[in-house]
Amino acid sequence: MAQWDQLWIDVNIATMALNSDVPYGAIKEGAIAVKDGKIAWIGTYKDLPKFDVFSTPIYKGKNRWITPGLIDAHTHLVFAGNRANEFEMRLNGASYEDIARAGGGILSTVQACRDATEEQLFELGRKRLNALAKEGVTTVEIKSGYGLNTETEVKLLRVARELGLHHHIDVSTTFLGAHAIPAEFKDAGADAYIDYVINEMLPKINSDNLADAVDVFCENIAFNLDQTQRVLTAAKSYGLNIKLHAEQLSNLGGSTLAAKMGALSVDHIEHLNEDGVKALSQSDTCATILPGAFYFLRETQQPPIELLRQYNVPMVVASDFNPGSSPICSTLLMLNMACTLFKLTPEETLKGTTIHAAKALGMAESIGSLEVGKQADFCLWDIDSPAELSYRYGVNPCLQVIKNGQVLPIHNH
Structure with missing residues (x-):
């Protein structure tokens, strides 16, 4: 019995x-x-x-x-401050350049995170996890990337780890030090900053066991293929999982690189082409679509859903919750957006927030x-x-x- x-x-x-x-x-x-x-x-x-x-x-x-239980496999949930003023400025006609000159953009969030205490970040993160928990989310990925120096990146990841210990939602952490070039490296340049990420940040974060994976923003406005490969290679040398922000604004071939290197996922992928989809299909790399960012930025280039279907690439659906491009703390809303904006089926979206999302976190053996x-x-x-x-x-x-x-x-x- x-x-x-x-x-x-x-x-x-x-x-x-x-x-x-x-x-x-x-x-x-x-x-x-x-x-x-x-x-x-x-x-x-x-x-x-x-x-x-x-x-x-x-x-x-x-x-x-x-x-x-639902799984949100791409968030930037631990951050301080907000960018509602920039949202308002844009709608009143200001350009991105205007906003950047006024101290806005990602660097404004970086400054807010550097100024915030761990206690303040924890309380902000707890409220956001509570909102996701009410919608049936039981596992979430949290990226860093709003510190851009060792001290603050460690702080953000430590808070994410603490949230996982004290909240019933399981938290998977991702180090995204290569998110943007901070102001103090403006003159030295991207290569110098990548050296800093690899030689200073990554060893500290690994020794403190703060990250399950490492991510890079591979894009014209961020880091090129060579710089991306350097970070991912260093991450793999520590035995960490790798993933990529790729093909959001242009096609640099980041997805093909990620697939060859064994990444868990490539995320955004609006500009992914058939060669990139084919590369994903020949790997275990998932394609993560982020309808919240597409919606909030009023993008028009859609991810290649039909090609992803044709090549049987697992599609993940996530919120990309962050203060700049997807300030939407709702995984359930992403299900509707993925259907209405990208014409996924309801079954595809539910797979994208369960079994495929688990695969994108390297956790499909235990959840999803x-x-x-x-x-x-x-x-x-x-x-x-x-x-x-x-x-x-x-x-x-x-x-x-x-x-x-x-x-x-x-x-x-």
Whole structure:
């Protein structure tokens, strides 16, 4: 007789398992059993094995849907200050150059982060994680990149690590020191700054175990292919995962480089061409699309969704939550935006925030789908079909979140 810590019945389950031959990996009239924080059994209720009915807490879903916990695989969630004034300036006709001359842009956020204490950054980050948690997010990636010196990059990553320790959302951290050239390296140039990233920042961050991955902004306004390769090579020498901001504003071939080097993901990719897509298809690298930035910047060049489908490249959907180009702290909204702006299907967007997002964090063995042996991270939704998660927005349908087998306090009811 099975011994379980909890059992969920009277539910429909979108397992998101890739080996399923039905949409969403759906199990109608299903059940999920949890033991020691992991999924111990999953299937149809009629196939439920005998279990100790007297000692097992039973939860009834009233025929609602369960999905894996959502995963936001690209955020810049730890930052101070905001750029609402720049938003207003742009809408009143100011150019990016005007804003930069007035001390705006990424360097204004850098200054705010350098000035902020760890306690202030932690409290800001906690509020943002709470907002994501209410929407069923159970794992999030947090990048640095708003310090651009060793002290502040370490501070941002330390806060991200602390958030992961003190919040029920799991946090994966990414070092993005090569995000922009700070003012103090304006004269010395990009190569000198990359030397600093590799020789000063990276050893410190690695020795303090502050990063799970390393990212670079590979773009005309940031760092070229050679500089990008140098950072990624150094990261790999420490055994760290690598990923890339690539092909957002132009096509430098960053995605092809990332695929050859074994990156977890390439992100943005609006200007990715067929050669780049082909390179991704011959690797394990995911393509992360960020509809929030596309929307907020009013971009017109769409990522090559049809090519990504044609070559079977896993598509990830993430918020890119940041103060400059996607100040939108909502993973659920990204599901709708990915459908409406890029014509992804609801199933593709849900894969993009579950199983494919897990792959983009190097965590697909433990999270991202509901299968025996994986972490018991899942959500109960007040919906009649999984497509509703992409279809509507504004009334939060998340009824319950289970994290590592723990039924969490309900935040929004």
